[in-house]
Every structure is written in structure tokens, then in C-alpha cells.
Amino acid sequence: MTYSLNPNVLNLPANPLRRIFEQARPGMINLASGHPNPVYCDSAGLEAASQLAAQDQSSWRYGASSGDPDLIEALSPWLTHADNTSSLITSGAQQGIFLACQALGQSGQTLLVPDPVYPAVLSVAVLLGLDIMPYRVSSVSAALEDVKATTETQSNLCAIYVLPTFANPNGDTWSLEERDALLDICAAANLPIIEDDPYRELWFQTTPPARLIERAAERGLDLPVLSLGSLSKIVAPGLRVGWVQGPIALVSAMTAARQAADLQPNSLAQRVALHYLLSGSLEPHLAKVRGEYAQAHHDFASELENVGFTRLAVAGGMFVMPHLPETTRLEGLIEHINAEGLLVAPGSAFAIDTSTPSRQLRLCFASLPRQDLAKAGKKLAKAVETWS
Numbered sequence: 397m398t399y400s401l402n403p404n405v406l407n408l409p410a411n412p413l414r415r416i417f418e419q420a421r422p423g424m425i426n427l428a429s430g431h432p433n434p435v436y437c438d439s440a441g442l443e444a445a446s447q448l449a450a451q452d453q454s455s456w457r458y459g460a461s462s463g464d465p466d467l468i469e470a471l472s473p474w475l476t477h478a479d480n481t482s483s484l485i486t487s488g489a490q491q492g493i494f495l496a497c498q499a500l501g502q503s504g505q506t507l508l509v510p511d512p513v514y515p516a517v518l519s520v521a522v523l524l525g526l527d528i529m530p531y532r533v534s535s536v537s538a539a540l541e542d543v544k545a546t547t548e549t550q551s552n553l554c555a556i557y558v559l560p561t562f563a564n565p566n567g568d569t570w571s572l573e574e575r576d577a578l579l580d581i582c583a584a585a586n587l588p589i590i591e592d593d594p595y596r597e598l599w600f601q602t603t604p605p606a607r608l609i610e611r612a613a614e615r616g617l618d619l620p621v622l623s624l625g626s627l628s629k630i631v632a633p634g635l636r637v638g639w640v641q642g643p644i645a646l647v648s649a650m651t652a653a654r655q656a657a658d659l660q661p662n663s664l665a666q667r668v669a670l671h672y673l674l675s676g677s678l679e680p681h682l683a684k685v686r687g688e689y690a691q692a693h694h695d696f697a698s699e700l701e702n703v704g705f706t707r708l709a710v711a712g713g714m715f716v717m718p719h720l721p722e723t724t725r726l727e728g729l730i731e732h733i734n735a736e737g738l739l740v741a742p743g744s745a746f747a748i749d750t751s752t753p754s755r756q757l758r759l760c761f762a763s764l765p766r767q768d769l770a771k772a773g774k775k776l777a778k779a780v781e782t783w784s
């Protein structure tokens with residue numbers, strides 16, 4: 397059989413965590429995956445919602461390409477209400493990233509991406525034939541400096557992808573002033589923004605600063621901002637329900653593109669999400685999960701701080717990306733941690749240049765029940781302490 401594959405498909409990058417998962421053995425503690433532990437899922441609430449959805453005839457019919465209007469209405473408390481915007485239900489935030497890049501980017505144009513980055517964005521860029529240009533997110537000031545310099549020197553940019561709230565991988569959150577500074581730079585360069593925001597509701601103590609899309613509207617900026625949300629991290633990732641909000645014409649172009657790919661979001665999943673939201677279960681569930689994550693993060697971070705890890709502070713989300721203690725040897729470290737029964741992701745797995753060794757680890761504090769995580773923290777602290 398002969399056929400020629402589209403080179404963009406052929407060149408899709410391998411999952412950078414693949415090599416880490418190859419080391420997995422039964423009984424190992426996994427701090428590498430970005431998956432919420434099933435104990436943080438409201439299974440009873442979802443089961444009740446599924447029963448209602450199964451009895452609901454709309455679950456079994458074709459529906460609107462832009463998504464179930466009842467669901468969009470029920471999502472209202474989690475959506476932005478900026479003027480002249482509309483919403484599109486997607487198969488998770490991931491489809492939102494794809495559609496946003498597809499609508500805004502043409503092959504050969506350049507997408508600005510953070511370094512370190514959520515790796516699936518790079519796959520989207522490869523598939524669409526977009527070049528990427530990294531900006532540092534070691535600090536927000538470095539990010540702003542890089543974005544400004546790039547917009548002043550590059551003419552072929554199609555958009556910037558940005559994760560300003562409880563980022564994956566590095567956990568950082570941009571202040572309102574920093575968001576404003578980014579908006580100013582992008583408005584001056586007329587650079588569209590793709591704001592990926594799936595972790596926003598997972599705050600510990602206080603709600604995060606306004607979304608970029610809301611802030612741009614509040615400030616009357618004439619700038620295209622697409623904002624992506626998802627139920628994956630707050631209800632269940634298997635539902636595959638997310639959303640995009642943005643300027644009406646842009647969202648309708650994305651809706652047309654999605655229609656070509658999958659016609660519409662899954663009707664049954666949308667009705668399950670709808671009945672779950674209508675049951676009023678999400679807010680109490682979120683309140684519980686926020687408390688659990690905050691405590692889990694606190695206990696875990698304390699264990700690592702005790703042995704000299706730094707940059708463990710985050711205000712929400714599911715990840716930390718701490719720096720190793722200064723005395724830790726890098727050579728053989730990951731293998732040594734594996735031998736101690738732990739799977740961790742090295743920072744290099746999220747770098748644009750994955751071959752450069754990194755003195756950071758990306759650790760998920762939501763992947764284990766709270767008590768198990770505290771034990772894992774102790775174990776990791778000991779493993780690292782003994783590798784200097």
C-alpha cells in the first residue's frame with residue numbers, strides 16, 4: 397500500500413512525557429501527569445446528571461454547531477460578559493486552541509508561545525504549518541520584554557498564545573498590571589491574543605485578576621482576544637466540554653471551521669454538563685476541591701522547601717515548577733527519583749528546546765489524594781536531598 401502523508405502530520409512532535417511514562421512500574425507514585433485524581437471528581441453528581449441526560453431527547457439528536465444554547469446559558473456564571481462577543485462550545489480547551497490557531501494563522505506565519513509551554517500547543521502549530529517564536533516566562537517581566545521586542549521586529553505574527561492564570565507548566569499567575577501591560581503591547585502591534593484559561597476556577601484564597609478578554613473590553617481596547625475555558629479541570633476531563641469566547645465574527649469563523657471537522661459538540665456530553673450545572677452541584681464541589689488543592693499544595697510545598705527547593709508558591713491551579721536545591725546534581729537525577737518509586741517530569745519536557753537540561757521539575761499536586769501527596773512530597777524531598 398502506498399500513500400503519502402501530509403508532512404505536517406508526519407512531523408507531529410512526540411509527547412515529551414512519553415519517555416517518562418516508559419519508566420512507569422506498578423506501584424509507582426505519579427507526580428508527572430497533569431490529571432486530576434478521581435477522588436476530586438463528583439461521581440455521584442455526574443451519575444445523577446447522566447441519568448437525566450439519558451432521558452432527555454435532545455441528548456440523542458444533532459444540535460447547533462456552536463453548542464447547546466441551554467448549556468451556554470447555564471455556563472453563564474463562568475463566562476465573560478464582554479460586549480460584542482459570542483461563545484462556541486468546544487471539545488475541551490484543546491479544540492479551542494486548535495480552532496483559534498486555525499482561524500488566525502496561515503501556514504508560514506508565526507505563533508508566539510511561552511517557554512516553557514503546554515506541549516500540545518506545539519502540535520497544533522506543526523499541524524497547521526505555523527512557525528513558533530518563544531517568549532520566556534521565567535518571570536512576567538521577561539515575558540513582557542520578549543513579547544514587546546518580538547512585536548517590534550517581526551512582521552509575520554498571527555497571534556500570541558498566553559496562559560496568564562495558574563499556568564501549566566509553571567503555575568504562575570499574572571497580576572492585573574501585568575495583564576494590562578500585555579494588552580497594551582498587543583494592541584500597539586494589533587496582535588490577536590489566544591488566552592488559555594482552563595485552571596481559572598481552581599484558586600486557593602482569592603479569585604484571580606480579570607481575564608484578558610474582560611480587561612480588554614473594560615479598557616475599550618480594539619484588540620481581538622479569544623478566551624478558552626473548560627470543564628475538564630473542574631468537572632471531568634472525559635466530558636470533553638470546553639468553550640471559546642471572542643469577537644462575534646471571529647467565533648463564527650471558528651464555528652464554520654469546526655463544522656467542517658466534527659459538525660457540533662457531542663450532544664449527550666453537553667446535556668450531562670447542563671444537568672450537572674443545573675443541579676447546583678458545581679459551586680459546592682469547587683469549594684471542596686479548592687480547599688483540598690490549597691491544603692495539598694501547602695503540605696507538599698513545605699516538604700520540598702525544607703530541603704531547599706525554591707519557587708513553590710502558586711495561588712491556584714494544579715502545578716508547581718520548582719527549582720531544585722542548588723547542590724542537587726542533575727546527572728542521573730530523574731533515574732534516581734524513578735528508582736525511589738516516583739515519576740516526575742523534568743522541566744526540559746516543557747522547554748522549546750527539550751535537549752537543554754533543566755534545574756526545574758514540573759509536579760502536579762492534584763494527581764494524588766491529599767494524604768498520599770504529603771507522603772510523596774517527603775519521599776521526593778529525601779530522594780533529592782540524597783543526590784548532591
Ligand SMILES: Cc1ncc(COP(=O)(O)O)c(C=O)c1O
Nearest residue numbers: 488489490514564592626628638
Ligand atoms: C494549558 C492547557 N490548555 C488546554 C488543556 C486541554 O484541556 P481540555 O481537557 O479542556 O481540552 C490542558 C490540559 O491539560 C492544559 O493544561
